[in-house]
Amino acid sequence: MTTVLDLADPRWLAFVSASTSATPFHHPAWARLLSECYGFRAFALALEQDGVINGGLPAMEVKRPLGARRWVALPFTDHCAPLVAEGDTAQFLAEVAQQAERAGISQIEVHAPLVGSGIHLRPEGVIHTLELAADPQEVRRLFHKSQVIRSINRAEKGPLTVRRGDSAADLAEVYYGLHARTRRKQGVPVQPRRFFELLWKHMLSRGLGFVLLAYSGTTPIAGAVFLAWNGTITYKYGASNPDYLPLRPNHLTMWEAIRWGCENGYRTFSLGRSDLDNKGLRDFKNGWGTHEEELQYSGIGGDPLGLPMEGMLGALAIVIRHSPLWVTRSLGEILYPFVA
Numbered sequence: 001m002t003t004v005l006d007l008a009d010p011r012w013l014a015f016v017s018a019s020t021s022a023t024p025f026h027h028p029a030w031a032r033l034l035s036e037c038y039g040f041r042a043f044a045l046a047l048e049q050d051g052v053i054n055g056g057l058p059a060m061e062v063k064r065p066l067g068a069r070r071w072v073a074l075p076f077t078d079h080c081a082p083l084v085a086e087g088d089t090a091q092f093l094a095e096v097a098q099q100a101e102r103a104g105i106s107q108i109e110v111h112a113p114l115v116g117s118g119i120h121l122r123p124e125g126v127i128h129t130l131e132l133a134a135d136p137q138e139v140r141r142l143f144h145k146s147q148v149i150r151s152i153n154r155a156e157k158g159p160l161t162v163r164r165g166d167s168a169a170d171l172a173e174v175y176y177g178l179h180a181r182t183r184r185k186q187g188v189p190v191q192p193r194r195f196f197e198l199l200w201k202h203m204l205s206r207g208l209g210f211v212l213l214a215y216s217g218t219t220p221i222a223g224a225v226f227l228a229w230n231g232t233i234t235y236k237y238g239a240s241n242p243d244y245l246p247l248r249p250n251h252l253t254m255w256e257a258i259r260w261g262c263e264n265g266y267r268t269f270s271l272g273r274s275d276l277d278n279k280g281l282r283d284f285k286n287g288w289g290t291h292e293e294e295l296q297y298s299g300i301g302g303d304p305l306g307l308p309m310e311g312m313l314g315a316l317a318i319v320i321r322h323s324p325l326w327v328t329r330s331l332g333e334i335l336y337p338f339v340a
Contacts, residue, residue, distance in 0.1 A: 002095035004103075005046040007031055007058065012044045015053040016083065017230065023270070024208060024227035024234055025080045031058045033202040034076060037195045038337045045073075045096050047084060055084035055092055057110070068106035078234075078273040079127055079295065081112035090116060097300055107301050114298040121296045126282065128271040128290035136262040140255075142289025148251060155252035160221075162249075162256050165211035168200040175211050175223040178239035180325050185242070187317030189332035203227060209236075212256055214249035222249035226257050231267040233257060254288065 031042040047055030222240035
């Protein structure tokens with residue numbers, strides 16, 4: 001039987017902790033920070049038998065202006081598949097649809113490809129995954145020699161230092177300053193500062209991730225945020241000062257994260273999602289020896305999935321690139337709750 005379970009129920013954390021397929025996005029802390037930041041109701045759709053959870057999926061209830069309520073698993077999350085045994089998948093999805101209908105929900109969106117009648121698929125680019133090994137040098141040999149290894153070597157011989165952030169200020173001030181400028185250059189709104197404050201509170205301060213900062217002298221020039229739990233490290237955000245890119249700080253922070261993962265028993269390193277037409281980003285991620293796989297999102301019930309609302313933000317790109325940082329931040333405060 002599939003039930004709607006409060007994420008505070010200790011059975012959910014016990015279940016995902018015991019699942020080898022669970023990623024940091026399945027941990028209740030990720031949904032909690034999204035809920036607290038954007039006001040969405042978070043819960044788990046759990047397959048329960050005799051009080052024991054043996055399958056499920058974290059989800060949130062969201063609503064866009066002039067739109068119906070939807071369940072999304074999970075907003076602002078590259079990939080989040082149901083943790084259900086293959087033989088139980090059809091039953092689980094059918095019961096989830098019934099739960100949604102009883103709750104007056106028009107559609108369920110799952111950020112993973114599903115198979116079954118009444119499921120609509122939407123291409124969402126590609127996702128990049130690197131398998132780790134105990135010896136980081138074994139993994140390093142998979143990297144592209146000219147694109148990655150040469151850049152790492154240059155960074156290691158240069159004036160750069162990389163340190164792990166150890167306070168909320170390192171994430172919500174030092175990294176955030178780089179992040180806001182990078183997002184403006186990309187022409188997209190920046191997440192609210194409180195998102196990074198909550199990311200520190202709910203995840204990084206609890207050992208569920210870390211931020212690495214690259215410095216030239218005393219100047220922070222690049223940073224990257226990683227989620228880490230249950231054998232998987234996920235590269236979530238990256239930012240840098242373009243004036244220092246010849247020093248290759250992004251390559252150095254990525255390599256430091258991969259090396260740390262190898263030395264601490266992690267199995268998988270995800271470099272996240274890329275758009276199909278973003279050749280530069282795909283080439284960068286594939287240069288790390290990753291396996292690139294097509295990514296699709298699934299819709300259950302309602303109309304077939306349309307274009308994501310994020311695509312509409314393209315019209316704002318020119319405005320953002322030529323506006324002060326406060327415009328980028330203000331647009332993020334306004335728009336992020338409505339692009340989930």
